[in-house]
Amino acid sequence: MKQYYALRGAVPRTVLLSSPIDESEAVGEFLSSIAERKVELAVPQRGRRHDIIRLAEKNAREEILRVETSQERRVKSLELLGQMTGMDELPHILEAYDISNFAGQDTVGSMVVFEDAKPARSRYRKFRIETAAQGQDDYASMTEMLTRRLQRWKDGDEKFTPLPSAFLIDGGLGHVRTAQRVLDQFGVTTPCFGMVKDDHHRTRGLVAPDGREFGISTVPAVFALIGRIQEEVHRFAITYNRALGAKKVRGSSLDQIEGVGEKRRNDLLKHFGTIENIRAASVDELARVVPRTVAENVHDYYEKRAKKEK
Numbered sequence: 001m002k003q004y005y006a007l008r009g010a011v012p013r014t015v016l017l018s019s020p021i022d023e024s025e026a027v028g029e030f031l032s033s034i035a036e037r038k039v040e041l042a043v044p045q046r047g048r049r050h051d052i053i054r055l056a057e058k059n060a061r062e063e064i065l066r067v068e069t070s071q072e073r074r075v076k077s078l079e080l081l082g083q084m085t086g087m088d089e090l091p092h093i094l095e096a097y098d099i100s101n102f103a104g105q106d107t108v109g110s111m112v113v114f115e116d117a118k119p120a121r122s123r124y125r126k127f128r129i130e131t132a133a134q135g136q137d138d139y140a141s142m143t144e145m146l147t148r149r150l151q152r153w154k155d156g157d158e159k160f161t162p163l164p165s166a167f168l169i170d171g172g173l174g175h176v177r178t179a180q181r182v183l184d185q186f187g188v189t190t191p192c193f194g195m196v197k198d199d200h201h202r203t204r205g206l207v208a209p210d211g212r213e214f215g216i217s218t219v220p221a222v223f224a225l226i227g228r229i230q231e232e233v234h235r236f237a238i239t240y241n242r243a244l245g246a247k248k249v250r251g252s253s254l255d256q257i258e259g260v261g262e263k264r265r266n267d268l269l270k271h272f273g274t275i276e277n278i279r280a281a282s283v284d285e286l287a288r289v290v291p292r293t294v295a296e297n298v299h300d301y302y303e304k305r306a307k308k309e310k
Contacts (some may be wrong), residue, residue: 002030011035017043019052022100074117077221084214085206087191091165092116096195096229097179098170099129099141100237110237113164119232125149126240127158128196138171139178146182154186159209167192168226170233173207180209195230203227254278257301259294268298278302 001021005011011031021027024041031039044050075090082091095112101107109127113120120272127145146167152160152224167190169179176194183192195211198204203226206214253275254265271289272278279302286295 001027005034007029011039013042016049018057028163052200077225079224080219082118083172093164094166095164096168096170098233098237099138107141107239108237109141110233110240112233112236114229124236142175142178143182146179150186163190168229169194170230172196173211176207177209195226203230258297264290
C-alpha cells in the first residue's frame with residue numbers, strides 16, 4: 001500500500017480494506033504525510049462500504065481470470081504451432097515479412113514482430129526497397145529486405161536484436177526458399193516458413209523451404225494466430241506504401257488540371273507509372289483511362305507547359 005500510493009502521488013481521504021493489516025497505524029501515518037491531511041484506514045463489516053469491498057474483490061478475481069485465460073490461450077497457440085512445425089522450443093518471438101508495390105513502383109517491405117502471440121509494435125520495421133527490386137520482382141525485394149535486416153543484426157544493431165524464434169514470409173514456396181537462401185548466407189539456423197493463402201486469399205497453411213506444408217485450418221488457435229500475423233504484416237506494408245504514394249503525388253501538377261481529382265490522378269499514375277509518361281501520352285492514350293474531355297485537358301495542359309519551358 002505504501003509503495004502504491006507513494007508512486008501514485010495522490011491519496012484518498014479513506015482507504016477501505018478487505019481485512020486488517022499489520023502496522024495499520026504506521027501505514028495510516030505514512031499515507032497522511034503524503035496527503036498532508038488525515039487518511040482513514042477502515043475494514044468495513046456491513047453496509048455500503050462493505051458492499052464496495054465485495055465489488056472490488058469480484059472485479060479483481062474477474063480481471064485475474066481474464067488475464068490468465070488470455071495468456072494461457074496465447075501460450076497454447078504457440079505450443080501447438082511449435083509442435084506442428086517441429087520447432088524445438090516455444091516460438092516466443094515471431095517475425096513476419098511482406099512486400100508491397102504500386103503499379104510496379106515504390107516497392108516497400110514490412111517487418112512485424114509478435115512476442116508471445118501479441119504485436120510488439122515498437123519493434124516493427126519498414127524498408128524502402130532501393131536497388132534490388134525491379135518492377136514487381138518480389139523475390140529480389142525479399143532478398144534485399146532480409147539481407148538488410150540480418151546485416152543490421154550482424155553489425156550489432158540493437159533495433160534488430162534478438163533474432164526471432166521463426167521467420168514467417170507472406171507467400172508460397174518460392175518466397176520461403178528465397179528467404180532461406182538469405183538466412184543460409186548469414187549462417188542463421190532459425191526456422192523459416194511461408195504463409196500460404198488459398199484461392200480466396202485466406203490463410204491456408206505454412207510451407208517449409210523443403211516443400212513440406214502444414215495445414216492449420218483444423219487447428220483454430222494456430223489458424224487465428226497466423227491469420228492475424230499475415231493480416232498485420234500486409235496492413236503495415238500497405239500503409240507504408242500508401243504513405244509514400246501520397247507524398248509523391250502531393251502537389252502533383254495533375255492537381256492543377258480541370259477535371260482531375262484524386263481518383264483520376266491515381267488512375268493515371270497507376271496506368272502510366274510516372275508524370276513523364278503522362279506528359280508524353282496522346283489524347284487517345286489518355287482517353288483509355290479518363291473521359292475524353294479530361295484527356296484533352298491533360299494533354300493541352302502539358303503541351304502548354306512544354307511550350308513555356310522551351
